[in-house]
Amino acid sequence: MNTLSLSFNYVQLNRLFPYFILVDQNMKILHIGDKLKSICRECQYENLTVHFDLPQSMLHDLLVDIENLSIGVRQTGGKIRGRWERPGGLECYFFAGESYDEYNTETKNEKDARQTTDIPGNTLLKTIPSSDVHYLDAIVGNMGFGFIEMDLEGRIRYANARFSEMSGYAIALMLNQTPDLLFGNKFFSKDDVYSDQINAGLQEVVFTDAQGKQRLWLAGRALKYNERNENTGWVITCFDFSGHQGFEQEFITAKKDAEKGAGIKAMFLANISHEIRTPMNAIMSMTGLLSKTTLTEDQEYYLQTIQTASESLLVIIDDILDLSKIDAGKLKLEHIGFSLTVLFDDVLQAVSHKAVKRGLELNYFPPKDGTIAPTLMGDPYRITQVVLNLMTNAIKFTEKGSVELTVLVLEDTPDDQEIEILVKDTGIGMDPEFLSHLFDDFSQEFESETRKYGGTGLGMGISQKLVSQMGGYFKVKSQKGLGSEISFVIRLQKGQLADVPEQVSVHHHEDLFAGRRFLIVDDNEMNRLVASTILLAYGPQIMIAENGQEALDMLTDEAYDIILMDIQMPVLNGYDTSKALRKRGYTGTIIALTASAIEGEREKCIAAGMDDYITKPINETLLVNLIDNWIQKTADAVVAPDNDLPLYSLDGLRTISKGREDFVTKMIEMFCAQIPDTLLQLNQASAKGDLEQLSKLAHKLKSTIDHLAILPLQRTIREIEAAAEGNVSATELAEMIAAVNNVLNQVMSELNEEIAVRNGG
Numbered sequence: 001m002n003t004l005s006l007s008f009n010y011v012q013l014n015r016l017f018p019y020f021i022l023v024d025q026n027m028k029i030l031h032i033g034d035k036l037k038s039i040c041r042e043c044q045y046e047n048l049t050v051h052f053d054l055p056q057s058m059l060h061d062l063l064v065d066i067e068n069l070s071i072g073v074r075q076t077g078g079k080i081r082g083r084w085e086r087p088g089g090l091e092c093y094f095f096a097g098e099s100y101d102e103y104n105t106e107t108k109n110e111k112d113a114r115q116t117t118d119i120p121g122n123t124l125l126k127t128i129p130s131s132d133v134h135y136l137d138a139i140v141g142n143m144g145f146g147f148i149e150m151d152l153e154g155r156i157r158y159a160n161a162r163f164s165e166m167s168g169y170a171i172a173l174m175l176n177q178t179p180d181l182l183f184g185n186k187f188f189s190k191d192d193v194y195s196d197q198i199n200a201g202l203q204e205v206v207f208t209d210a211q212g213k214q215r216l217w218l219a220g221r222a223l224k225y226n227e228r229n230e231n232t233g234w235v236i237t238c239f240d241f242s243g244h245q246g247f248e249q250e251f252i253t254a255k256k257d258a259e260k261g262a263g264i265k266a267m268f269l270a271n272i273s274h275e276i277r278t279p280m281n282a283i284m285s286m287t288g289l290l291s292k293t294t295l296t297e298d299q300e301y302y303l304q305t306i307q308t309a310s311e312s313l314l315v316i317i318d319d320i321l322d323l324s325k326i327d328a329g330k331l332k333l334e335h336i337g338f339s340l341t342v343l344f345d346d347v348l349q350a351v352s353h354k355a356v357k358r359g360l361e362l363n364y365f366p367p368k369d370g371t372i373a374p375t376l377m378g379d380p381y382r383i384t385q386v387v388l389n390l391m392t393n394a395i396k397f398t399e400k401g402s403v404e405l406t407v408l409v410l411e412d413t414p415d416d417q418e419i420e421i422l423v424k425d426t427g428i429g430m431d432p433e434f435l436s437h438l439f440d441d442f443s444q445e446f447e448s449e450t451r452k453y454g455g456t457g458l459g460m461g462i463s464q465k466l467v468s469q470m471g472g473y474f475k476v477k478s479q480k481g482l483g484s485e486i487s488f489v490i491r492l493q494k495g496q497l498a499d500v501p502e503q504v505s506v507h508h509h510e511d512l513f514a515g516r517r518f519l520i521v522d523d524n525e526m527n528r529l530v531a532s533t534i535l536l537a538y539g540p541q542i543m544i545a546e547n548g549q550e551a552l553d554m555l556t557d558e559a560y561d562i563i564l565m566d567i568q569m570p571v572l573n574g575y576d577t578s579k580a581l582r583k584r585g586y587t588g589t590i591i592a593l594t595a596s597a598i599e600g601e602r603e604k605c606i607a608a609g610m611d612d613y614i615t616k617p618i619n620e621t622l623l624v625n626l627i628d629n630w631i632q633k634t635a636d637a638v639v640a641p642d643n644d645l646p647l648y649s650l651d652g653l654r655t656i657s658k659g660r661e662d663f664v665t666k667m668i669e670m671f672c673a674q675i676p677d678t679l680l681q682l683n684q685a686s687a688k689g690d691l692e693q694l695s696k697l698a699h700k701l702k703s704t705i706d707h708l709a710i711l712p713l714q715r716t717i718r719e720i721e722a723a724a725e726g727n728v729s730a731t732e733l734a735e736m737i738a739a740v741n742n743v744l745n746q747v748m749s750e751l752n753e754e755i756a757v758r759n760g761g
Contacts, residue, residue, distance in 0.1 A: 019080045019097030023048050024436050031473060033097060040075050044468065051075065071095070078102045091436060146217075146238040149224065152231070154178045154190030166217070166240045168210030179236075184208065187219060188236065205238070216242040284310050284617040285530040309350045310617075333469060337499025338380035340372050340419070340492075344405065347384060351391045360395060361402035367409045373417055375499055376492040382466045383490075387421060389459040390486055394425035398483070401426030416494055420475075422487035430478040438476060439464040463488075508624055510702075514539035514714040516631065517559070521551040521577065522566035522593065525659070527616070531564060531593065532655040534620050535627075539718070541709035543651055548572030552580055560588060561634070562627050565610060567594040567601075575608040582609035589630045593618070648747050649709035665758045668751045671704060675744055686737045691724040694733075698723075701740070713743050 013020055018035040027048040037044075043051035053072030070079040082097040146163030148156055156174045164171045167183070179188035187205045205217045219238040226232050287306050295303065348364055355362040366372070387405070394403045404424045411418040430438070439460050464474055472490035518540050522528050532542045543560070545551040549572045551563070567574040578590050592605040592613040602613045614626055653664045678701060685693040698721035705713050716736050723733055 017082065017096045017098055019082065019100050021048070021052075021095040021097060023093050023095075025091050025093070030092065030436065035100070036080070036097065037471075039073060039078070039100070052080075070101075073100075076102065091433065144239060146240070147235065148174070148179065149233065149235045150179070150190070151233040152190075154180070156182075157233070163238065166209070166215070166238060167207070207238075207240075214242075215240055279526075280310070280313070280617045285534060285620065288620050289533060305349055305353065308346050333382060334379040335377055336380070336501055337375045337377055337495040337497070339374065339500075340376055340383075340407075341366075343380055343384055344387070344407070347387050347391060348405065350388065351395060354392065354395050355403060358395060358398070359400065360398055363402060363404045365404060365406040367407050372407065372409065372419070373492075373494045375495040375497055376417065377495040377499060378470065378490070378492045382470070386463045386466055386488065387423075389463050390421075390423040393459065394423050394427065394484070394486075398425045398427035401483070410489065411491075414494075416491055418489060418491045420487050420489045422485060424483065424485045426483040429480045429482050429484055431480050435476055435478065439474070508538060508628070510538055511715065511718040512538040512624070512628065513561075513631075514718060515711065516540040516561040517543065517711075518627075519543045519545060519551065519554065519560040519563045520593075521545045521548065521563060521569070521574070523547055523569040524566070527566065527593075529655055530618060531623075532652065534618065534623065536652060536706055538624065539706055539714055541649060541652075541711055541714075542655065543649070544655060548574060548577030548580075551577055555581065555586065561631060563588060563590045564593040565590050567592060567605070574610075575604065578605075578609040589634060591626065591630070647710065647712075647743070647750065652707045652709055661758075665755065667707075669755055671708070672748050672751050672755065675704075675748055679741055679744060682737065682740065686734065689730075695721050695724045708747070710743065710747060713740060716740060 014034050018033045020031075020033040021029060021036070022031040023029050029044050029046055029048055029051075032040075032044055040051050048054070051074055053074060069083050070081045072079050079101045080095075080097045081099045081101070082095055085094045085096060086092075144162065146166045147158075147160040148163050149158035151157050155176050156179055157176075159171050159174050161171070164174070167174075169182070174182065178190075180186060180190070185205065185207060187203070202218045202220045205219045207215045207217050209215055217238045217240050219236060221234055221236050223231055224233050224235055283306070287303060287310065291303055291307070344364065348362065352362055391403065391405065402425070404422075406422040406424065408420040408422065409417055410420055467474060467488045467490065470490050472488050474486065474488045476484070476486050478484035478486075513535065516539075518535060520528055520531050520542060522531070522544075523546050528544050532544070536542060540561075543554065543558075545554055547569045548565075551565075552572070555563075565574045565578060569577075572580075574592060574594070581590065589612075590610045592602075592610045594601065594605070594613070594615060605613045611630065612626060614623060650664055650668070653667050654661075678697060682694065682697045682701075685697060698717050702717050702721060705717055716739055719728060720733065720736050720740070722728070728736075
């Protein structure tokens with residue numbers, strides 16, 4: 001029988017053998033049938049013997065000559081009927097599972113024998129009749145197992161001699177005691193016995209004995225029933241394997257090494273998060289600012305491509321950085337409405353320049369025999385991540401020819417669609433031996449491929465985990481030198497247009513923060529420039545500090561509405577700076593602006609005294625909304641004493657110029673040269689009552705006033721700009737024009753003195 005070929009036609013396999021199992025030569029489960037997934041979905045990628053009972057004769061050879069074979073499902077006690085085969089040319093085994101019996105037909109004696117003899121392995125007795133408890137104790141005691149019996153209140157009613165020997169506690173002392181309190185170990189708590197852990201198999205338990213020594217046990221629990229099938233408590237069996245010579249020191253050393261490794265991993269994640277997010281902050285923020293300028297059609301297309309790719313990269317970074325989350329399978333999937341067609345357009349746009357650069361033909365083939373539903377429910381970001389990975393890999397490993405993205409609607413029901421997304425290339429292909437390792441983490445066919453093509457080998461492993469979490473699976477076909485076909489199949493629920501999240505766009509007026517004073521505390525010049533450039537567009541005065549100590553010094557005599565605080569800084573970090581400010585009684589708003597996105601970072605910031613938290617790359621809308629919300633919560637603008645308030649500030653120009661004083665000098669010289677003529681035009685327009693011209697001139701002056709942080713005029717100049725709307729009387733307008741003349745002439749006088757000093761006059 002030729003059960004399957006290299007093409008891995010899983011649709012056909014599921015029809016023929018709905019309970020099939022595919023394992024590699026090490027008995028690692030690679031794929032299972034769709035119906036089997038509903039019985040033991042978590043078994044995929046684990047060892048076959050952990051989840052299935054095999055005859056003793058098959059533990060070393062799956063291909064023993066058995067015509068009609070059944071294998072047991074440990075989790076349910078049912079049996080799958082089928083037979084084992086080895087597909088030609090592949091290093092794997094295939095179990096052609098044809099049917100499933102939910103209830104075992106074995107006799108009671110067979111069942112009792114299986115239950116008792118399975119204890120040392122990876123299974124756990126689910127229920128034990130009370131009449132058999134002490135018979136069971138006689139068996140497990142001889143095998144070296146400790147044994148205790150508890151009632152429904154969690155009190156110890158029976159303990160065997162082996163448990164007393166293992167724990168160091170006398171039997172008389174243990175009777176009628178609650179073991180979780182006596183031993184100080186939650187494993188023995190009655191509160192957990194009815195949880196999912198009762199079916200979790202044997203567990204490793206670190207037990208502290210009566211002498212205070214740590215021991216390592218294998219332990220399992222089982223509910224106990226009487227003859228009337230009433231629950232009367234539970235039993236626990238334990239096996240101490242820490243008695244081997246040298247184990248205790250090895251265990252302590254291993255524990256310390258594990259804790260040290262966890263600390264190193266956490267620090268690595270924090271550092272790599274900071275290092276990656278800092279340049280990403282500049283890329284995404286500057287493209288956002290660039291999108292507000294006038295662009296040609298081609299420039300808009302290029303910019304949109306950068307933004308789409310950057311957003312996809314940011315989603316990937318957010319989860320790759322938290323490796324523990326991926327390893328534990330704790331990635332959370334969205335369930336929102338989206339357009340799969342739009343998703344494909346975005347992916348093709350993001351990779352098209354790579355294909356053009358390599359001289360490849362890039363093709364997209366929509367479904368021939370069906371139409372993709374306008375709105376599907378799922379996680380568009382994760383699907384984009386997987387498709388992007390397949391497309392970039394195909395382009396990367398293809399020297400000439402083409403890369404094709406094909407979409408097939410395999411099944412269309414009123415409620416959902418089963419969709420296959422296929423990427424085909426004419427690239428270098430893969431050897432059959434490598435296919436079984438394609439989805440292993442850090443897996444690449446040859447080390448030379450890494451040097452030639454780059455990459456970490458993580459992409460396919462992450463993609464497989466994501467698709468599996470979506471309830472889908474991969475299909476692979478490849479031949480060395482001829483190319484590859486890699487696809488994944490997922491079933492997506494149909495949705496309505498109302499299920500697509502609204503892109504709420506809040507448009508803030510450019511004088512939103514006029515009259516406000518913000519302090520940006522960050523040691524990175526690039527980050528200061530990005531934050532300042534974004535916020536200056538809304539009219540505040542921006543001051544900067546390069547570390548926490550500078551910020552403390554500045555806050556001794558000055559007041560600010562908002563402090564944006566970086567975390568990792570020399571001299572004094574953001575945590576300690578915030579603590580010092582709160583200790584001295586500072587009550588202003590402090591917002592953490594950090595490149596660290598690892599779990600627990602927000603809590604650390606709040607604990608240090610900060611009010612809120614936002615991660616880099618900076619999302620302009622999120623930042624502006626966050627600051628505006630906090631300003632709304634507080635009282636009026638924080639104002640320092642008038643005698644301490646400078647008429648203007650050059651800090652904004654220094655930020656824009658990246659600290660180049662020659663640029664600052666040039667800018668203030670231009671200001672002093674141009675302002676007299678601008679004021680003349682302003683006065684003439686005022687005399688003529690030309691409100692439209694007044695508005696244009698005020699708009700021109702506004703950016704200059706903001707960059708120089710001329711606080712007395714920030715709101716005044718905006719009111720003059722809005723005078724054309726008819727909300728200002730002629731008398732008020734005249735007073736405002738006079739104020740602009742007075743203040744700007746005073747600024748010019750002081751700046752001319754500044755220029756003379758700068759030029760050595």
